Amino acid sequence: MLGAAGRHVVCALSGGLDSAVAALLLRRRGYQVTGVFMKNWDIMDEKGMCSADKDCEDAYRVCQILGIPFHQVSYVKEYWNEVFSYLLNEYELGRTPNPDILCNKYIKFNYFLHYALDSLGADAIATGHYARTSQEDDEVFQQKYIQRPQGLFRNRFEARNNIKLLQGVDQIKDQTFFLSQISQEALRRTIFPLGELTKDFVRKIAAEHHFHHVLQRKESMGICFIGERNFEKFILEYLEPRPGNFVSIEDNKVMGTHKDQMCKGRAMVLGKKEENASIVRCWFLYTFGQRARIGGLRDAWFVVDKNVATGDVFVAPSTDHPALYRDLLRTNRVHWITEEPPTELVQNKMMECNFRFQHQMALVPCTLTLNQDGSVWVTTAEPIRALTPGQFAVFYKGDECLGSGRILRLGPSLHTLQQGKTREKSARGTPADDVRVEPDT
Incomplete structure (x- = not known):
């Protein structure tokens, strides 16, 4: 068996604290470590700065300090x-991705x-995510890299x-939510050096090893x-705004319009006068x-639904x-992990577990019902505020992240049921088909 020095781990470096400490910990364990910075966006932000250049420079400095x-x-x-x-595409469909x-x-x-x-000859990869797996680090290096044929089902005899x-020890920083769609093959070859640590301890390690930058x-x-930017102005460079109304969900009364705000905001973006632009809200961003x-x-009124066909935003x-x-x-x-x-x-077509659709929201007890196409109905123990199409429902059993599915449809709201x-x-036997319901989501 190869010693740690003969095991090559390629660590993804973002230029930030977590990935820097992940690389440091791998180095301290005696692995042969290589740092890699991924550049995936090359357009400048509103201030004319390309943050990727600064991130890359910081990642390079980490490698210099570690000598990798x-x-x-x-x-x-x-x-x-x-x-x-x-x-x-999700925004154009009225969903929130x-x-x-x-x-x-x-x-x-x-x-x-x-x-x-394939290109760097790594035995494993590592990232700075706060997450764990059910295998020990030594087991990662015993995995064989096999290119498996794509298909709906694996070989039953394999x-x-x-x-x-598994969730990270630091429950506040746990990032399994963001990892809920990765493949089993990727998980087999991945080390998460920060999974057993808290954020405060990671900061302490960075300070002790002079990662001041x-x-x-x-x-x-x-x-x-x-990265961070004025997202509304940014997205208007790619999607055309569409005028529409704010409509009361209670009586269908038009409360206002977002046409003027959108047109003004669009002109300001194209005219490079962002400092004078008012708050821009397009129907698809609500x-x-x-x-x-x-x-x-x-x-104050709050968004409860959107009409993709008209651009109307329903409010309460x-x-x-x-x-x-x-x-x-x-x-x-x-996608099951x-x-x-x-x-x-x-076996039962139903299962109790927990889920969340936002990273730091508390886990919510629910019951899953499996459909023939592999989708699931999720019934929550209590009504949940602002369930959102386009977001991912991420499922958990204990500290295990089971996987996730994108929310495509919502059941009726309490308001619709009350109506x-x-x-x-009042109708005394009027067919249920006559009951008004909210717009399709």
Whole structure:
């Protein structure tokens, strides 16, 4: 068996704190480590700066401090085709996408993985994610790299010890949510050096090893690889705004329009006068649960639905309005980390577990119902505020992340159900088909 010094690990470096400490820990364990910076976006931000250049420089400095080789690789085309085009398409369909999950799936744990294994001769890859797996590091190096044929089902006679994706010890920083679409093959060849650590301890390690340049960096909260920017102005460079109304969900009254705001905002972006531009809101950027700023109204109204055909945004007069609460959703075909649905779900067609659709929201008890096409219905124990089409429903059993599915459909809101009961009573036997329901989401 090879010693640690004979094991080559390629570590993805973002220029930030977490990936820098991940590379450091691998080096301390005696592995042969190579650092790689991925450039996936090459357009300057609104201030004329390309943040990727600064990130690359910081990643290179980490390699200099550690005395390890440094490589840079570009996936600009791949990121556009696999991630950014998806983001634009989802917005045009009226959904709210989560590109970071697909960035991990297609870029870091696909293109980068194969580059590390095939071009750099790596035995394994590593990232700075706060996550764990069910295998020890030594087991990672015993995995054989096999190109498997693409298909819906694996060979039933193939003996496999599926690797589980487990939550990081630091529950606040746990990033399994963003890893919920990666493949079993990628997980088998990946080490997460920070999985057993807390963020505070990672900062302490960085300080002790003079990584001052990454300690001083503000933690990134922007879209994967695109970074922090004025997203509304940014997205208007790619999607055409469409006028529409703010419509009350209670009585269909038009409360205002977002046409003037959009046109003004568009002109300011194209005219490079962003400093004078007002807040720009296009119908496709409104997401369920957020406050809708309606001109001339003092009271706060909140987005509860959108009409893709007309561009209308449906709003309600309170942040806890019943139109914001639902207990049912349907996903697309679920991606299971272990490649196939859990045995309990296959046998019973139903299974209890937990889920979340936002990174740091508390886990919510739910029941999954398996459909023939591999999608699931998710019924929550209690109505959830602002369930959002386009987001990923990520499923958990204990500390295991089972996988995820994109939310495509929502069940009726409490408001719709209340309306149905009221009209049923008043109509005294009027068929249920006459009951008004909210627009399709």
